[in-house]
Amino acid sequence: MxxxxxxxxxxxxxxxxxxxxxxxxxxxxxxxxxxxxxxxxxxxxxxxxxxxxxxxxxxxxxxxxxxxxxxxxxxxxxxxxxxxxxxxxxxxxxxxxxxxxRTHDDIDDHEPEAPDEASPEQRAVAKSREEALSAVLATLPAAQRQCWVLHEIGRYSYDDIARELDLPTSTVRGLLARARKKLILEMEDWR
Amino acid sequence: MSVDTGTMSHDLTALVQAVPGVTKVYSSAPLVLSLLNRTTDLVLRKEPTIDVVAVTESAEGLRIAVSIAVDDRTSASEACRLVHDAIAGYLELENAGRLAEIAVRVGSVG
Amino acid sequence: MTDSGDLDALFDGKSLDGHSIDELSDYLDRGRTPADPAIDSSPGCQIALAGLARLRAMSETLVETDAAAEPARDDSWVSGILDNIELEAHAGRDIPIQHSAPAARLVITEGAVRGLIRAAGDSVGGILIGRCRLDGDVTVPGEAIGVRIDASVFFGERIPEIVARVREAIYTELLRHTELNFTSIDVTIHDVHHVRSSPEEVAE
The missing domain is CATH 1.10.1740.10 (RNA polymerase sigma factor, region 2, helix turn helix motif)
Known part of the structure; x- marks a missing residue:
């Protein structure tokens, strides 16, 4: 001792x-x-x-x-x-x-050109689910990604995000719903 | 009577640096760390191109202002008084005229 | 693996007993309270909720994983920040130092006094001084001043003993360097720091 x-x-x-x-x-x-x-x-x-x-x-x-x-x-x-x-x-x-x-384009919800890192082949070899999540996040339109990160990582409420990003709450809700859907569809073994 | 405040600031910066217990001499104006370090280097190399003792003339007379850091061996209050006395002695020798204020501020000890 | 047929069913609500994914996500946000028996009793909803919770947990740890995967930052990154902070931001109040000359305006900053207190307290060893407050009007000579200190100690230290030594060390230094009239020094220990210690080390 x-x-x-x-x-x-x-x-x-x-x-x-x-x-x-x-x-x-x-x-x-x-x-x-x-x-x-x-x-x-x-x-x-x-x-x-x-x-x-x-x-x-x-x-x-x-x-x-x-x-x-x-x-x-x-x-x-x-x-x-x-x-x-x-x-x-x-x-x-x-x-x-x-x-x-921010330009008007960013608030538009169009899909960006799929970056290479999110190709199905690479997702398949992704060593961890986090890497897969990371790859899918990279394919989200900017506004969807921002809302997702602030809500899920920063624990911002819908209203907080709306106020901070100067968007209607309904828009934030819609962006988050689309981000969620995309993540669920793309995350191969989410279930 | 008018004084050469530039020369005076230059002399006083060197004078204050030489007072026992004083480790740094810096401007009383807000400053960032990088500037402080630069100032210290210059002072330590005994070629203070930045004169950090503020000397200004006002209607009430001359105003002197400086901030210092002192070491832990001397009493901070005592070192502060010594700096004041060194400045006051210089001004008397220089016949600097009416004096409004000598402001000495200890910003750090040790 | 899921096939897309199952997932489509998820989003049109067929496998969720009439609930939507977004509704379930909101339910999760609320901490599943108040409990919704219709959701809680639906096997489809339970599977979807578990998936959403996993996705959330993964998102939460994502930045920690990102940070761990980053190469260590060099010192220039740190000094780039430290070089740009304003030192005067925490100088606090000006505490007068007496002098007989009428034109003398001598002060020591509250920040300098707090620095003294930290150094004196830390020098005892086994303790780190945290936040420190000077109660009372320090700008008026002779005013009664109380010192309140928050500190953490190393596991295994005898707290009453170390607090006594810290108070003594701080009092000595304050008397030496300042002219304040200190009437009390209160030390609050908010944390006992554990490092590779075994329980018997405190059992003395």
């Missing part, structure tokens, strides 16, 4: 829980903020990429999200929820970009 004091030096910021890190960062500790950036940056980047459908702008979006988070951290009362709080900020930033870039 080891005396606790022998391990004392090993309790570093890298091991710290989210509440400790968020609290320190809110108080201006850049080192604690850096640990949060390393801990959740990759997931935030992946989330932005899923919403945007491409990784082109993900790094910029995540950077903007963290800079905004640093400023707003003192307003976060419960530091233990910092992960979902950061994910919310990154989805807001992604939505801002979608709105800024």
């Amino acid at each position: 080891k005396a606790p004091s022998e391990r004392r030096g090993s309790y570093s910021l890298d091991d710290a829980d989210d509440r400790t890190l968020a609290g320190r960062a809110a108080d201006g500790d850049v080192r604690a903020f850096e640990v949060l950036v390393r801990r959740y940056g990759p997931m935030m980047r992946a989330y932005a990429t899923r919403i945007l459908g491409s990784s082109t702008d993900s790094d910029d979006i995540v950077q903007e999200a963290f800079i905004a988070a640093w400023k707003r951290l003192p307003t976060l009362d419960d530091g233990s929820v910092v992960k979902s709080w950061l994910m919310r900020i990154v989805s807001h930033k992604s939505i801002d970009l979608i709105r800024a870039n």
